[in-house]
Amino acid sequence: MIPAKFDYVRPSTVDEAVAALVAGGDDAKILGGGQSLMPVLRLRMGEPSVIVDTTRIDEMKGITDAGDAIVIGAGVTHDEVAKSPLVREHLALLAAATEHVADRQIRHRGTMGGAMAHADPAGDQPPVALAMGASFTIAGPGGRRTVPASEFFVDYFTTAVGPDEVLVSVSFPKHTGWSAHYEKLNRTAQAWAIVAAAATVRMDGGAIAEARIGLTNMGPGPIRATAVEQALVGASTMAAIAAAAEQAAEGTSPTEDIHADAEFRKHLARTLTKRAVAKAAGIS
Amino acid sequence: MQHINVTVDGTSYEAEVEPRTLLVHWLREGVGKVGTVVGCDTSNCGACTVLLDGRSVKSCSVLAVQADGCEVTTIQGLSTGDDWHPVQTAFKECHGLQCGYCTPGMVMAAVDLLNENPSPSEEEIRDGIHGNLCRCTGYHNIVKSVQYAAELMGGRK
Numbered sequence: 001m002i003p004a005k006f007d008y009v010r011p012s013t014v015d016e017a018v019a020a021l022v023a024g025g026d027d028a029k030i031l032g033g034g035q036s037l038m039p040v041l042r043l044r045m046g047e048p049s050v051i052v053d054t055t056r057i058d059e060m061k062g063i064t065d066a067g068d069a070i071v072i073g074a075g076v077t078h079d080e081v082a083k084s085p086l087v088r089e090h091l092a093l094l095a096a097a098t099e100h101v102a103d104r105q106i107r108h109r110g111t112m113g114g115a116m117a118h119a120d121p122a123g124d125q126p127p128v129a130l131a132m133g134a135s136f137t138i139a140g141p142g143g144r145r146t147v148p149a150s151e152f153f154v155d156y157f158t159t160a161v162g163p164d165e166v167l168v169s170v171s172f173p174k175h176t177g178w179s180a181h182y183e184k185l186n187r188t189a190q191a192w193a194i195v196a197a198a199a200t201v202r203m204d205g206g207a208i209a210e211a212r213i214g215l216t217n218m219g220p221g222p223i224r225a226t227a228v229e230q231a232l233v234g235a236s237t238m239a240a241i242a243a244a245a246e247q248a249a250e251g252t253s254p255t256e257d258i259h260a261d262a263e264f265r266k267h268l269a270r271t272l273t274k275r276a277v278a279k280a281a282g283i284s
Numbered sequence: 285m286q287h288i289n290v291t292v293d294g295t296s297y298e299a300e301v302e303p304r305t306l307l308v309h310w311l312r313e314g315v316g317k318v319g320t321v322v323g324c325d326t327s328n329c330g331a332c333t334v335l336l337d338g339r340s341v342k343s344c345s346v347l348a349v350q351a352d353g354c355e356v357t358t359i360q361g362l363s364t365g366d367d368w369h370p371v372q373t374a375f376k377e378c379h380g381l382q383c384g385y386c387t388p389g390m391v392m393a394a395v396d397l398l399n400e401n402p403s404p405s406e407e408e409i410r411d412g413i414h415g416n417l418c419r420c421t422g423y424h425n426i427v428k429s430v431q432y433a434a435e436l437m438g439g440r441k
């Protein structure tokens with residue numbers, strides 16, 4: 001189908017984008033990579049009156065080394081994230097999860113900012129941002145603010161980004177030397193995760209010294225499995241990893257759908273967490 | 285209406301388009317590139333795949349206005365004169381199509397994959413074209429086609 005009519009604005013700075021959103025009122029919508037929004041427009045599930053295309057804002061495009069953190073512009077594509085030497089060196093888990101997003105064509109267009117702002121509970125990158133303690137820079141009419149991942153994801157498809165605000169960049173604390181694995185279960189090509197587990201670990205002499213675990217599609221937003229993270233400290237055997245992973249589903253409230261009921265999702269959370277940690281740690 | 289200037293298959297085009305026009309519709313109806321087809325409304329099928337500034341995209345999921353100032357290559361821009369692109373030759377030789385509806389997108393996806401990875405393994409090929417659906421072939425001969433294309437292109441170097 002052809003989308004309903006809209007006005008189109010293509011700002012070249014963040015300030016211009018905010019001004020366009022304010023001028024456009026409640027109905028204005030940002031277009032990032034368009035890989036979630038375009039299907040919505042084509043199916044006429046949404047009919048915004050103004051589209052603010054942020055893909056040509058230079059400030060939102062780079063991946064930069066900020067000392068303790070890697071800052072990724074909201075307009076950076078999934079393909080650029082997955083291949084970035086900086087990301088691969090300091091954020092192995094983000095690279096691993098991003099390689100699992102959709103297909104090549106969609107990774108060439110879809111962006112970091114769009115994936116975070118869209119906040120699909122089955123999205124592959126939000127749990128990574130949560131587990132790694134990322135923070136989000138958001139620009140609005142009142143200036144800029146920084147929001148931690150723990151406050152950014154609010155509910156199904158809902159984040160801290162207001163209707164007249166632009167997500168400018170996401171800053172990930174460096175996890176240099178940490179190894180990582182993203183374990184995703186889906187049944188068919190291009191399918192979103194039924195459940196996935198994101199694990200990154202710092203090893204010390206064959207044992208896990210620190211772990212960060214995120215879960216995909218186990219609730220209205222991404223979930224950080226802190227109980228598992230704590231239980232993993234010191235683990236050096238498969239049995240210890242399996243015991244820690246038993247706590248993965250605690251406190252989760254997964255949806256039920258045609259792919260899986262809640263009980264099965266909880267089982268998957270435990271099993272996939274075990275596999276993800278074992279692969280990240282190189283323990284079998 | 286929005287003014288755009290897009291290079292398609294090596295020729296520069298100026299046009300006035302409605303912002304809501306999808307790139308694939310402008311390519312077909314505005315430029316006559318009917319080799320690029322539409323197979324779905326959900327960005328799944330990949331039949332509409334073209335190269336935008338050298339990288340594969342689903343042209344149903346990009347607005348024509350977003351291609352302003354860019355270069356687009358469609359299936360109709362692959363051959364040089366009467367010489368087919370090796371990926372086209374490989375699809376013919378290996379019987380990589382039946383009804384042919386997915387083929388324009390499948391070929392463009394394969395071209396993009398081979399640009400990045402000139403000698404992909406079977407697994408890398410299956411992963412690389414998983415954004416393209418085929419209802420006829422069962423993919424087997426498509427994978428063989430891409431393998432043969434890789435060989436042909438390696439042979440050319």
Ligand SMILES: Cc1cc2nc3c(=O)[nH]c(=O)nc-3n(C[C@H](O)[C@H](O)[C@H](O)COP(=O)(O)OP(=O)(O)OC[C@H]3O[C@@H](n4cnc5c(N)ncnc54)[C@H](O)[C@@H]3O)c2cc1C
Pocket residue numbers: 029030031032033034035036037038039054074075100101102103106109110111112113114115117118120122123124125161165166167168190191192193326327328
């Ligand atoms: C067939 C298919 C399969 C997919 N499979 C997966 C998958 O397996 N895993 C996965 O994680 N994702 C998947 N995706 C989604 C894909 O990763 C999208 O790229 C992503 O969800 C949205 O990013 P985008 O840049 O395309 O955003 P858009 O579609 O442009 O925007 C999405 C939403 O975010 C808002 N937005 C965009 N940028 C900003 C910004 N800078 N500031 C504020 N708001 C903004 C928009 O207004 C819109 O509401 C799939 C998509 C398709 C079509």
Ligand code: FES
Pocket residue numbers: 321322323324325326327328329330331332333342343344345
């Ligand atoms: S027409 Fe199906 S993905 Fe573009």
Ligand code: FES
Pocket residue numbers: 380381382383384385386387417418419420421
């Ligand atoms: S050959 Fe018919 S859809 Fe692929």
